[in-house]
Structures are given as C-alpha cells and as structure tokens.
Amino acid sequence: MRLNRRDFLKALGVVLGGFVVWGRSLLRAQSQPLVINQASGRSGIAGTVTEIVTGQPLAGATVSASGLTSTVTTDAMGQFDLELPPGIYEILVTAPGFLDMSRVHQEVGPSSLLVADFAMVPLNPSEEEAQIIYERLIASPQGSLEQAFLAPGQQTPQGIAPTVTVPSTIVVEWPDGTQQTLDLDYYLKGVVPFEMPPDWPLEALKAQAVAARTYAVAYTQGGAKPICTTTSCQVYTNDRFPGSNAEMAVDQTHGQVATYQDNIISAVYFSRCNGKTTRDSEHAMGSDDNGKWLVCSEHPWNYSPYLRARSCNGHQPYSSSCGYYGHGVGMCQWGAYYWAEKPYEWDYLRILNWYYTGITVTKSPPAPISPFSGALFQVGSNITLMWSAGWANYLGELQNLDTGATIQYGWTPSTSWPLGAWALGRYQWHIKGRDVNGVETPFSTYSRFYVVQHVYNTYFPRTDKNSTSNW
Numbered sequence: 001m002r003l004n005r006r007d008f009l010k011a012l013g014v015v016l017g018g019f020v021v022w023g024r025s026l027l028r029a030q031s032q033p034l035v036i037n038q039a040s041g042r043s044g045i046a047g048t049v050t051e052i053v054t055g056q057p058l059a060g061a062t063v064s065a066s067g068l069t070s071t072v073t074t075d076a077m078g079q080f081d082l083e084l085p086p087g088i089y090e091i092l093v094t095a096p097g098f099l100d101m102s103r104v105h106q107e108v109g110p111s112s113l114l115v116a117d118f119a120m121v122p123l124n125p126s127e128e129e130a131q132i133i134y135e136r137l138i139a140s141p142q143g144s145l146e147q148a149f150l151a152p153g154q155q156t157p158q159g160i161a162p163t164v165t166v167p168s169t170i171v172v173e174w175p176d177g178t179q180q181t182l183d184l185d186y187y188l189k190g191v192v193p194f195e196m197p198p199d200w201p202l203e204a205l206k207a208q209a210v211a212a213r214t215y216a217v218a219y220t221q222g223g224a225k226p227i228c229t230t231t232s233c234q235v236y237t238n239d240r241f242p243g244s245n246a247e248m249a250v251d252q253t254h255g256q257v258a259t260y261q262d263n264i265i266s267a268v269y270f271s272r273c274n275g276k277t278t279r280d281s282e283h284a285m286g287s288d289d290n291g292k293w294l295v296c297s298e299h300p301w302n303y304s305p306y307l308r309a310r311s312c313n314g315h316q317p318y319s320s321s322c323g324y325y326g327h328g329v330g331m332c333q334w335g336a337y338y339w340a341e342k343p344y345e346w347d348y349l350r351i352l353n354w355y356y357t358g359i360t361v362t363k364s365p366p367a368p369i370s371p372f373s374g375a376l377f378q379v380g381s382n383i384t385l386m387w388s389a390g391w392a393n394y395l396g397e398l399q400n401l402d403t404g405a406t407i408q409y410g411w412t413p414s415t416s417w418p419l420g421a422w423a424l425g426r427y428q429w430h431i432k433g434r435d436v437n438g439v440e441t442p443f444s445t446y447s448r449f450y451v452v453q454h455v456y457n458t459y460f461p462r463t464d465k466n467s468t469s470n471w
C-alpha cells in the first residue's frame with residue numbers, strides 16, 4: 001500500500017524546499033492543493049503532520065480517508081503516504097493529545113499524488129501555547145470593516161442589510177473562480193476555527209459563530225450572491241476540526257444572526273484590545289489594503305450605534321504603543337475568551353450583547369416561497385406549499401376561510417407540504433420554525449392566500465398589488 005517513497009520525498013524536496021511548517025497548511029488549503037503526477041500510475045495522498053506549537057514533526061499520528069478502512073501512521077519525520085483509488089475524500093488525522101483534524105473535498109486523480117500537510121492543535125494548551133496557537137492558526141486577526149456589502153443608498157452601517165431569511169446553503173467562490181454550493185453550517189465549520197481557535201471556550205466560539213454567520217448572510221444578501229474564500233470576505237478553507245468546540249458552536253447556534261433594529265449588523269471583531277476598552281466605530285485603528293492591522297493611527301469608520309467602546313476586562317493589554325491588535329471595533333476575541341471563562345462564565349448571548357450594544361440575536365421566521373399569494377387553482381389540483389429553510393423543524397397551518405377549518409402540518413424538518421387535491425374555497429396559510437434547542441419563531445408575519453375554484457387555467461396571479469390583505 002505504499003507509494004514510491006523516493007518519488008514522494010523527491011517531490012516534497014523539489015516543491016516545498018524542505019519542511020512544511022505550521023501555518024503553511026492553511027495557505028495550501030486556500031489555494032489549489034499541490035498535485036504531483038506520478039509515472040508509477042499509483043495515486044494517493046501524502047504529506048507531513050506537525051505540531052502547531054513547536055512546528056516539530058508528529059510521529060504516530062493516524063491518517064485515514066473517508067469511506068476506506070485502511071489507515072497509515074506517520075513516521076519519525078511526521079510523514080505519511082496513503083495510496084487511494086481516484087476519488088474525492090475527507091482525510092482525517094488523529095493523534096492522542098490533539099484535536100482531530102480533517103481536510104474535506106480532497107480530489108485524487110489517476111496517477112496523481114496529492115500533498116496534504118496538517119498542523120495539529122494540542123488539547124488543553126497552556127496559556128502561553130494558546131497565544132502561539134492563535135498567532136499561527138488564525139487567518140486574520142480582525143473582521144473586515146469593508147462596507148462592500150452595504151445596501152445601495154445606505155450611508156451608514158447602522159443596519160447594514162435588511163433582515164433576510166437565513167439561507168440553508170451558500171455559494172463560495174474560490175480564487176480560481178470555481179464555485180461550490182455548501183450547506184451554510186458546513187461552510188461555517190470551515191470558517192470559525194480560523195477566526196477563533198477551535199478549542200476555545202464554547203460560549204466564546206458560539207459568539208464567533210453567530211458573528212461569522214451574520215457576516216455571511218449579510219455579504220451574500222441572504223444567499224443571493226457568492227462569497228469569496230479569502231481575507232477580502234472571510235477566510236474559508238477545507239480544513240475541519242471534527243467534534244471540536246468550534247463545530248459544536250456552529251451547530252448550537254444554527255440559523256442565528258445578530259440584528260439591530262431588524263437589520264443585519266456588521267458583526268466585526270478583532271483580536272485584542274488595550275485591556276480596558278474596545279473602540280467606538282468612528283475611532284477604528286488603521287489597517288492596510290489587505291485588512292491587516294498595521295499602523296498606530298485612527299482610521300475613522302462610520303458611526304454605528306451598536307459599535308461602541310465597551311470595557312474589555314480579563315486579559316492583558318496588547319503590548320504595543322497602539323494598545324490594540326486589530327482595528328479595535330466590535331467583539332474583542334481575547335475578551336470574549338475570558339468572559340466565557342471563570343469567574344464570569346457568560347453565555348454567548350451576553351458576550352454578543354456586550355460587544356454589540358443593543359443588538360438582538362435572531363432568526364427570521366421561515367417565509368412562504370410558493371405558490372405566490374393570490375394564486376388561483378382549479379378544484380382538485382394537487383398543491384404543494386413551500387417555504388424557506390434555516391430552521392430545524394417547521395409547523396405549517398392552513399385555514400379554509402369559508403369554513404374556518406384549520407389543519408396543521410409538522411413539526412417536520414421538511415420545507416414543503418404536499419397537500420394533495422384541495423376542495424373549493426378560499427385559503428390562507430403561514431409557517432413557523434423551531435431550532436434545535438426547541439425555541440420557536442412566531443408564525444410568519446405575512447400569509448399566503450389562494451382561491452380554489454372551477455377554473456381551467458390554473459395558477460395565475462391576481463394583480464391587485466396594493467392590497468395589504470392580498471385580496
């Protein structure tokens with residue numbers, strides 16, 4: 001089951017010029033994976049597993065591929081090579097004392113060797129190690145203050161985008177222009193651990209997960225447009241930490257975004273404050289064109305009522321003359337870390353409401369999608385009601401306005417209700433959602449109305465658009 005060892009080492013030497021060190025695996029994941037064509041006709045995945053803190057090779061780590069039972073173990077140099085038939089795999093690396101790590105969507109072609117390096121994150125790091133992990137793992141120490149996703153005509157980030165339904169999927173666009181449609185939470189599991197280390201306190205990570213989801217929903221305008229994978233948007237990679245606090249945080253905040261006066265907020269964050277306060281948005285610290293914090297001067301941003309200077313206790317100030325690591329606006333990550341720890345033990349809602357003044361963590365209720373309101377149906381037509389996704393379960397309610405009879409559908413994870421043939425009458429329906437924790441939305445604020453009558457041309461719209469009652 002072994003690849004040609006000499007070819008493998010030669011390839012590594014030529015292409016990488018020596019050891020793969022921490023941080024590089026992230027860069028590789030962002031760009032195209034390294035593929036080496038093999039004359040031998042064999043195919044597989046090979047690479048090096050290191051410890052992220054020391055950069056030293058990690059021997060004895062177990063490497064496996066999804067759907068296959070064979071595993072290999074890293075040698076004294078931390079190297080592995082795993083022969084695989086062509087296909088698309090999730091490569092999983094496990095080692096005692098370290099978080100599991102995987103890389104999804106690894107495409108192995110015929111006669112090709114894919115290079116995949118892994119930097120493993122230790123369980124229970126010391127405080128000093130935690131600092132090092134942060135520096136090496138986190139792709140960008142601050143959320144972008146860019147306003148590229150401001151709605152047209154909107155001049156301030158007071159509410160940066162009208163509240164939209166949290167979509168169930170999102171389209172990511174890689175630097176080479178290829179696009180991938182992903183489940184929103186699956187996407188977030190490739191974002192959150194590179195914004196906040198995956199072994200941080202759960203409640204801090206839940207705050208970060210809500211911030212990342214809020215950003216993604218705002219940027220994509222509710223899933224309508226793609227989001228890039230680089231620091232220009234928020235960094236997304238194929239790397240995962242299965243079972244980590246980061247993944248639990250995404251699951252436990254499913255569908256949740258932060259809003260201010262019913263608008264999606266700009267949920268910006270940064271690494272460290274001066275140990276005392278964050279900054280008002282109009283006193284943001286400067287950054288370069290890549291969004292990296294660089295200079296000790298103010299880089300005034302728009303006034304925002306929910307991005308106010310807040311006290312930020314718990315951690316040592318950032319030791320520079322600027323006093324901030326990052327632009328200083330919004331959530332201080334190291335502050336969130338300590339708010340989540342003893343003696344404070346704040347939950348994520350309290351953390352979010354601390355750094356984003358006056359916001360609400362909300363999910364828009366599911367909304368009817370089809371049929372559109374005012375549709376006419378021929379009696380006996382088979383009608384299926386459909387609504388937007390984003391919740392764990394749904395309850396639909398249909399009322400016959402002539403008889404007053406009401407029927408319900410749910411709770412169900414399905415986003416459609418196949419009602420079959422309807423009798424004559426006028427109908428109205430609405431929908432509500434429930435999350436994994438059992439928290440329910442109210443029914444959708446607007447309803448859909450239909451008339452079932454003796455007509456032959458089914459399903460055409462009424463035209464009285466001004467009617468608020470849709471009649």
Ligand SMILES: [Zn+2]
Nearest residue numbers: 273312332335
């Ligand atoms: Zn702080």
